[in-house]
Amino acid sequence: MAGTDMARILITSAIPYINGIKHLGNLVGSQLPADLFARYFRARGHEVMFLCATDEHGTPAELAAAKAGKPVAEYCAEMWAVQKDLSDGFRLSFDHFGRSSSPQNHALTQHFAGRLAEAGLIREVSERQVYSNADGRFLPDRYIEGTCPNCGYERARGDQCENCTKQLDPTDLINPRSAISGSTDLEVRETKHLYLRQSAMKDKLDAWIDSKKDWPVLTTSIAKKWLHDGDGLQDRGITRDLDWGVPVKKGDEDWPGMEGKVFYVWFDAPIEYIACAAEWAEAHGKDDAAWRRWWRTDEGAEDVRYIQFMGKDNVPFHTLSFPATIMGSGEPWKLVDYIKSFNYLNYDGGQFSTSQGRGVFMDQALSILPADYWRWWLLSHAPENSDSEFTWENFQTSVNKDLADVLGNFVSRVTKFCRSKFGEAVPEGGETGERAEALINELETRVRAYEGHMEAMEVRKAAAELRAIWAAGNEYLQSAAPWTVFKEDPDKAAAQIRLALNLIRVYAVLSAPFIPDASAKLMAAMNTDDWTWPGPVAEALQILPSGHAFTVPEVTFKKIADEEREEWAKRFAGTRD
């Protein structure tokens, strides 16, 4: 690929919360599609920086640590390692998997807060919040339970009654108690917090959102709602009374009156996207310039294209709060260019549920099948336009048909036929006929269409095109029928099989963003390391020369049996482990 075509692409995935193992719905909503495009853009020769991290602060992390009987720092370090391991298992190709608790993020978060304060965009607010003496902490609204004054439901939460859906204020609840300990020893205390004056940046944010004509409706409509609903964009509290987090400071300096407080997790989490690049630089022994050229438009990032991936619940923070932080700083940090947001994946007629253990979690998925099976199904069924649904029947038929029958069997029939008739090397001689020409023309069209869908970040359409590319190989073999041709004209059959063997390498290259392990296996079987992305298809199909030795691979994709499917459906219906 010509050097002038090289682009620099920064990709971040929404950072998963530290608390527990994520389910497949979480995976398909951000990390997995982000990885698909990171791999694709790298394969196209672009310079890619793909970052992700764990989101470690906030009340749930402290409670989970307490439940595990461990200090928060220790708990988070352990869970980071668990999540890192699962990311590796799913072959998520992060350039760095960081932690929002890193020293780099502490420094940057404090830096941004200092800049925002200097710009007059932070105000102090004294407010009254519920404090639980038994728990020794302030309670967020939803951690307070009581009887709903509206409908009498006894387990209403402080923010909303889930029985009658009425919005509540914690002080409305009758007989309020801590949802953590059940204690009724609650009191209202005065506490001071910092608010980010998002309202002052409303017009600027609005104009910025308006300039994003190519963003999905899902993304812009959510942002517009927040900008224009009621009194418009509200200021947002960016500090909390917690122990674990980034201490409130103005840059390097203390913040009088804010001692003992930390920044709100949603203030520091997106900043970790930037800090993560700094962690990457440190981990690779690089200087600051190496990461700042990705993030500072005055230090080399002016040509960077920045794409964020996230589930729809994360949209307000990425379209409003984080841009407000960046714009408000008055410094030339890179703003996001494109937001790819996803709907939810449901599980067999309901929702995936972390609390009920309903659905398949990342560790369980890898324990029963290779990552590629999940990657293929999840990506080819990604909830791009609406919520979508996982069922075991659909999973079984899709994987068996697409991976085992269409792709896996193609590889198998080509390599085994060659071995039996010509031996385990690319056969020489002969000419292919017009059927081969038709195949090449079709592939030329389809490969370019596949690239188009990937550039447009249309995940399902790209998957469908890739599948059609695989199927084209079977169609060709069927019409060319080298097993018949061999009897009359062995040279011609040799040329046909030479083409088909080269097709396997092309398939491996094209498929790698979706199914990297299988692609690597196919490349190994073809005994090549030439990952050149196909330009003109006719040329790409000549890379493995006559005489080139190969091996017949083991079964590339084993099929899922009915008994397995039934057992798994039962096992994952509810209650983890």
Add this chain to the structure above:
RNA sequence: GGGCCUGUAGCUCAACGGUUAGAGCAGAGCGCUCAUAACGCUUUGGUUGGGGGUUCAAAUCCCUCCAGGCCUACCA
């Protein structure tokens, strides 16, 4: 309550306001035998959730009703 999204073939999904609403899977028929009983070809399925309206023309735009989902700012 408010806002947004979704509803298309048995299933999962496509379709700039513009021929006869298309694919894959499943179903039916035929073919092939190299291959993981795999592959290929042909083919049956739709009053586009209901009703009304705008338009030469509506799955698409408007109104309304029904069903499902998401968000609603202190969970993250």
